[in-house]
Amino acid sequence: MADKTPPQPAGAARTRRPGSTDVAKLAGVSQKTVSRVLNGEPYVTEEVRTRVLAAVEELGYRRNNVARALNSGRTQRIGLVALGTALYGPSSLLIALERATRSTGYSFSVVNTVEGDPGGVAGAVDHLIEQGVDGIVLSEPIDEGQDIPLKIDVPVLTFGRFPGLAAEPILITGGDGVRAGRLATEHLLALGHRTVWHVAGPHRWWASRDRLEGWRQALADAGAPEPPVLEGDWSPASGYEAGLELAKNPEVTAIFVANDDMSIGVMRALTEAGIRVPDDISLVGFDDIPSAAYLTPPLTTIPQDFDTFAARGLADLIQEIEAPTGAHSQEPDPLSLQLVVRQSTSAPPSTPRSLPGRRPRRTPKK
Amino acid sequence: MADKTPPQPAGAARTRRPGSTDVAKLAGVSQKTVSRVLNGEPYVTEEVRTRVLAAVEELGYRRNNVARALNSGRTQRIGLVALGTALYGPSSLLIALERATRSTGYSFSVVNTVEGDPGGVAGAVDHLIEQGVDGIVLSEPIDEGQDIPLKIDVPVLTFGRFPGLAAEPILITGGDGVRAGRLATEHLLALGHRTVWHVAGPHRWWASRDRLEGWRQALADAGAPEPPVLEGDWSPASGYEAGLELAKNPEVTAIFVANDDMSIGVMRALTEAGIRVPDDISLVGFDDIPSAAYLTPPLTTIPQDFDTFAARGLADLIQEIEAPTGAHSQEPDPLSLQLVVRQSTSAPPSTPRSLPGRRPRRTPKK
DNA sequence: TTGATCTCTGACTACGTAGACAACATCCTG
DNA sequence: CAGGATGTTGTCTACGTAGTCAGAGATCAA
Numbered sequence: 001m002a003d004k005t006p007p008q009p010a011g012a013a014r015t016r017r018p019g020s021t022d023v024a025k026l027a028g029v030s031q032k033t034v035s036r037v038l039n040g041e042p043y044v045t046e047e048v049r050t051r052v053l054a055a056v057e058e059l060g061y062r063r064n065n066v067a068r069a070l071n072s073g074r075t076q077r078i079g080l081v082a083l084g085t086a087l088y089g090p091s092s093l094l095i096a097l098e099r100a101t102r103s104t105g106y107s108f109s110v111v112n113t114v115e116g117d118p119g120g121v122a123g124a125v126d127h128l129i130e131q132g133v134d135g136i137v138l139s140e141p142i143d144e145g146q147d148i149p150l151k152i153d154v155p156v157l158t159f160g161r162f163p164g165l166a167a168e169p170i171l172i173t174g175g176d177g178v179r180a181g182r183l184a185t186e187h188l189l190a191l192g193h194r195t196v197w198h199v200a201g202p203h204r205w206w207a208s209r210d211r212l213e214g215w216r217q218a219l220a221d222a223g224a225p226e227p228p229v230l231e232g233d234w235s236p237a238s239g240y241e242a243g244l245e246l247a248k249n250p251e252v253t254a255i256f257v258a259n260d261d262m263s264i265g266v267m268r269a270l271t272e273a274g275i276r277v278p279d280d281i282s283l284v285g286f287d288d289i290p291s292a293a294y295l296t297p298p299l300t301t302i303p304q305d306f307d308t309f310a311a312r313g314l315a316d317l318i319q320e321i322e323a324p325t326g327a328h329s330q331e332p333d334p335l336s337l338q339l340v341v342r343q344s345t346s347a348p349p350s351t352p353r354s355l356p357g358r359r360p361r362r363t364p365k366k
Numbered sequence: 367m368a369d370k371t372p373p374q375p376a377g378a379a380r381t382r383r384p385g386s387t388d389v390a391k392l393a394g395v396s397q398k399t400v401s402r403v404l405n406g407e408p409y410v411t412e413e414v415r416t417r418v419l420a421a422v423e424e425l426g427y428r429r430n431n432v433a434r435a436l437n438s439g440r441t442q443r444i445g446l447v448a449l450g451t452a453l454y455g456p457s458s459l460l461i462a463l464e465r466a467t468r469s470t471g472y473s474f475s476v477v478n479t480v481e482g483d484p485g486g487v488a489g490a491v492d493h494l495i496e497q498g499v500d501g502i503v504l505s506e507p508i509d510e511g512q513d514i515p516l517k518i519d520v521p522v523l524t525f526g527r528f529p530g531l532a533a534e535p536i537l538i539t540g541g542d543g544v545r546a547g548r549l550a551t552e553h554l555l556a557l558g559h560r561t562v563w564h565v566a567g568p569h570r571w572w573a574s575r576d577r578l579e580g581w582r583q584a585l586a587d588a589g590a591p592e593p594p595v596l597e598g599d600w601s602p603a604s605g606y607e608a609g610l611e612l613a614k615n616p617e618v619t620a621i622f623v624a625n626d627d628m629s630i631g632v633m634r635a636l637t638e639a640g641i642r643v644p645d646d647i648s649l650v651g652f653d654d655i656p657s658a659a660y661l662t663p664p665l666t667t668i669p670q671d672f673d674t675f676a677a678r679g680l681a682d683l684i685q686e687i688e689a690p691t692g693a694h695s696q697e698p699d700p701l702s703l704q705l706v707v708r709q710s711t712s713a714p715p716s717t718p719r720s721l722p723g724r725r726p727r728r729t730p731k732k
Numbered sequence: 733t734t735g736a737t738c739t740c741t742g743a744c745t746a747c748g749t750a751g752a753c754a755a756c757a758t759c760c761t762g
Numbered sequence: 763c764a765g766g767a768t769g770t771t772g773t774c775t776a777c778g779t780a781g782t783c784a785g786a787g788a789t790c791a792a
Contacts, residue, residue: 017519019778030742035780043740060517066441066498067778069432070747077475077497084465086656091457098478099450107497109443110474112464131443131473132432151426153383236657261657268660290452291602291627294634296662385748396772401750409770433748436777 018059027055038063069132076106078317079128080137081121084112087234088261088289089207089304093139093159096310104318109133120144125152135317138162141206155320157313160206171320173313177207179337180302181214184256184284186222187300187339191282192347193254195224199242199266200231201258211258211286232258236265243269246281253281253348260285260292260301267295267344278346280353288340298342305336384425393421404429435498442472444683445494446503447487450478453600454627454655455573455670459505459525462676470684475499486510491518501683504528507572521686523679526572537686539679543573545703546668547580550622550650552588553666553705557648558713559620561590565608565632566597567624577624577652598624602631609635612647619647619714626651626658626667633661633710644712646719654706664708671702 020038024031029048036044037052055061069075080097082090098108111127113120121144128136135155141162158165159174188196198215201208212229219226230245232238239262246252247270257263263285267277277283277297285292288303319325386404390397395414402410403418421427435441446463448456464474477493479486487510494502501521507528524531525540554562564581567574578595585592596611598604605628612618613636623629629651633643643649643663651658654669685691 020780021778031778032742032744032780033740035778036741039780041780043738045740048740062492062496064498064778065496066432066435067747068780070430070436070749070777071779071781073747075432084461086454086458086461088452091460092452094457094460094476095450095452095478098476102478107493108476110460110464110476112461112468126428127473130428130431132430236660240660264657265660268662268664271662291630291657294602294606294631296634296637298634386750387748397748398750398773399771401748402771405750409768411770414770430748433777434750436747436779437749437751439777 017064018061019064020061023052023055023059023061026059027052074134075132077109077131077133078106078135078137078314079109079111079125079131079133080139081124081128082110082112083140083142084114085234087259088287089259089306090140092304092306093310096306097137097139097314099307100311100314104314106134106318129154134321137313137317138165141165143204143206155317155324157317159309159313160210162206171313171316173316174309175304175337177210178214178217180286181211181216181256182218183214183337183339184211184286184302185215185218187341188254188256188282188284188345189218189222189224191254191345193282194348195219195227196254196256197227197246197252198229199239199246199255199257199262200229201234201262203231208258211256215256227252232262232265234259234261236261236268238262239265240269242266244273246270247273247275250353254283254345255281256284256286258286260287260289260299263299263301263344264295267299275353278344280349282345282348284339284345292340293342295344297344300340300342300345302337302339308336383430384427385430386427388425389418389421389427392425393418440500440687441498443475443497443499444472444501444503444680445475445477445491445497445499446505447490447494448476448478449506449508450480451600453625454653455625455672456506458670458672459676462672463503463505463680465673466677466680470680472500472684495520500687503679503683504531507531509570509572509575521683521690523683525675525679526576528572537679537682539682540675541670541703543576544580544583546652547577547582547622548584549580549703549705550577550652550668551581551584553707554620554622554648554650554711555584555588555590557620557711559648560714561585561593562620562622563593563612563618564595565605565612565621565623565628566595567600567628569597574624577622581622593618598628598631600625600627602627602634604628605631606635608632610639612636613639613641616719620649620711621647622650622652624652626653626655626665629665629667629710630661633665641719644710646715648711648714650705650711658706659708661710663710666706666708666711668703668705674702 020034021031024034027034029052033044033048034052037049078101080094082094101108109128109131111124113124121138125136129152133154135157136152138156138158141158141160143164155171157171157173160177161172185196196215196219198212200212203209216226230242232242239257243266246255246266255266257266263283267283270277270281275281283299285299285301288301292299292301386400387397390400393400395418399410399414400418403415444467446460448460467474475494475497477490479490487504491502495518499520501523502518504522504524507524507526509530521537523537523539526543527538551562562581562585564578566578569575582592596608598608605623609632612621612632621632623632629649633649636643636647641647649665651665651667654667658665658667
């Protein structure tokens with residue numbers, strides 16, 4: 001065992017990190033014993049233990065999880081496939097997931113897919129599997145137009161249903177978007193509105209479809225006519241566009257908007273048209289973004305409990321990783337669904353609005 | 367070399383993934399040759415190449431980056447230490463970073479620290495290093511009250527200056543918060559306001575301090591008096607609180623708020639007090655969140671170009687990872703800084719407001 | 733005393749990949 | 763046709779950790 005010192009590169013030589021072997025040498029024990037100490041295994045003398053720990057301290061040793069992972073086949077890492085957007089929902093979910101992960105000893109790798117990139121999800125998943133993640137989270141179910149033919153050999157967690165995903169051990173969590181859509185719509189109908197209009201999110205998102213479906217069901221149940229659906233892209237700008245349309249139509253008295261950001265755009269468009277919220281038109285949003293309570297008027301909306309979803313879903317996922325029980329999917333949790341009533345909803349006006357918006361206002365600069 | 371089949375566990379046996387050895391066996395070549403094909407190394411016959419690729423396909427082989435990393439000492443992963451918040455700035459930065467990473471072949475691990483947790487950053491960094499990341503990004507510089515005594519042996523990238531961080535190869539990117547603060551303040555002064563009030567972010571954030579400093583400089587340069595600073599926590603709620611205070615003071619005619627979310631809260635408080643924006647009070651925000659253009663009134667603010675910062679910073683980081691050149695920090699980029707003027711700012715009112723807010727309004731529900 | 737059990741420690745090895753180097757075939761140059 | 767350059771493939775090994783098993787010493791019961 002000759003100690004060979006490989007030729008140091010001339011430049012800034014980043015010294016090799018000490019390994020358990022180095023610690024062992026310094027402590028005068030075998031590498032395996034160091035491993036034992038570090039993993040708290042039994043059958044180590046107190047004296048040896050302290051000697052090893054001292055050596056660890058002296059060398060500034062840090063255990064190498066890469067080698068560990070190679071050996072055990074477990075990386076203790078979970079991969080998250082997200083959409084590269086700063087939208088409130090996805091962002092919050094990411095945060096919540098990370099927070100939920102902290103205590104479990106797992107860490108997180110994030111890969112974003114560009115929306116619209118066909119096969120983007122499959123590519124992202126491939127990437128993660130090559131990285132050796134122990135489980136995968138698909139946070140934003142999107143209909144990519146074709147089934148996702150994934151050869152995934154790790155458990156998968158999705159938020160909300162994800163038809164078209166062909167993966168075996170699959171877990172589902174998240175709120176019941178359909179019920180949420182119903183709740184919002186029923187609230188408006190109960191206030192006396194003849195019907196409720198809907199500004200939906202992108203049709204490719206299953207979350208949009210769920211809320212849309214809930215809205216449909218509520219209208220059908222109430223025997224209310226179903227107006228045409230306007231579709232946005234979650235952004236305030238798209239809400240604004242939809243709002244311009246809706247402002248033209250004097251029949252509109254109530255709108256369920258699929259998220260709060262679009263609601264802001266809708267409100268702006270209505271305001272510019274001289275339409276008052278909620279006096280002329282009532283508005284219900286979705287998400288309960290932090291600023292929802294501070295808009296003018298404060299927005300009635302439906303909060304999503306990301307922390308709960310994340311914690312529950314992650315617990316299931318980790319359970320499945322550590323003790324595979326085969327596919328057991330979980331129904332959305334019907335609890336914790338409620339409307340936060342603020343000031344953007346009221347009974348419909350007694351008289352219909354006059355057609356061309358009076359008091360025209362300035363338009364916002366881009 | 368007897369083929370030993372280890373005893374399969376009775377339950378759901380997750381079959382071992384094929385390795386390059388299995389591919390080699392199937393293709394009738396050596397493992398090394400498989401490696402060559404996969405890495406596009408020269409000196410492989412076209413015929414062998416196709417045979418290997420066929421075997422790869424047949425077995426559904428995926429390269430194991432863990433083993434690869436162990437061998438090379440490089441994980442091709444970058445660790446991000448973030449704060450567990452869904453704030454627009456940090457979220458956008460995260461997204462931007464991930465987006466910038468995609469093309470580089472690197473992936474991303476995220477660890478959040480709980481704000482206020484002393485040593486949280488150090489702990490997060492330790493965790494990442496154990497995971498074997500090749501570089502670290504500290505996205506939100508916070509003053510933890512004590513220096514961060516990090517033994518980091520990988521390059522570090524921070525967004526904005528990060529005093530108190532003791533790490534060697536350190537890179538800095540991000541916008542010039544001081545100049546941005548000046549810009550906002552000067553805009554308001556130029557409109558004729560006697561002075562400008564400031565609602566700052568948390569003092570622990572260096573970003574807050576930078577904007578604060580810029581505001582101070584602008585006031586000093588103009589010989590304007592420096593009013594007391596109100597401090598929020600970036601949330602609309604905290605902005606609302608600050609707004610309530612400011613609404614009481616008839617001297618206030620212009621406010622620079624350190625982010626758009628707080629601006630929304632401030633605007634709400636002013637509106638409730640019957641104060642008009644911008645007629646009575648002018649407001650400048652920071653960030654240019656997507657809804658800023660759709661508030662009432664549309665908010666004048668300063669966008670942050672996260673994509674550019676992220677791309678530039680990441681490029682530097684990766685450069686430093688792959689070809690260490692020693693510490694070379696970079697000054698914030700003075701370019702790309704501009705005010706988006708919308709409708710929340712105007713000249714000050716000619717007559718001071720009467721003291722007690724007329725037209726009192728309802729308060730928003732929690 | 734003998735052996736059985738328990739405690740502690742170390743030697744050896746696998747994990748999957750890629751680098752170093754060797755072996756061999758082929759082709760070219762003079 | 764010798765000598766060298768070039769192309770193609772394989773063997774062996776390291777990377778850092780933890781699992782397996784064996785061995786040494788101590789303790790205890792029969």
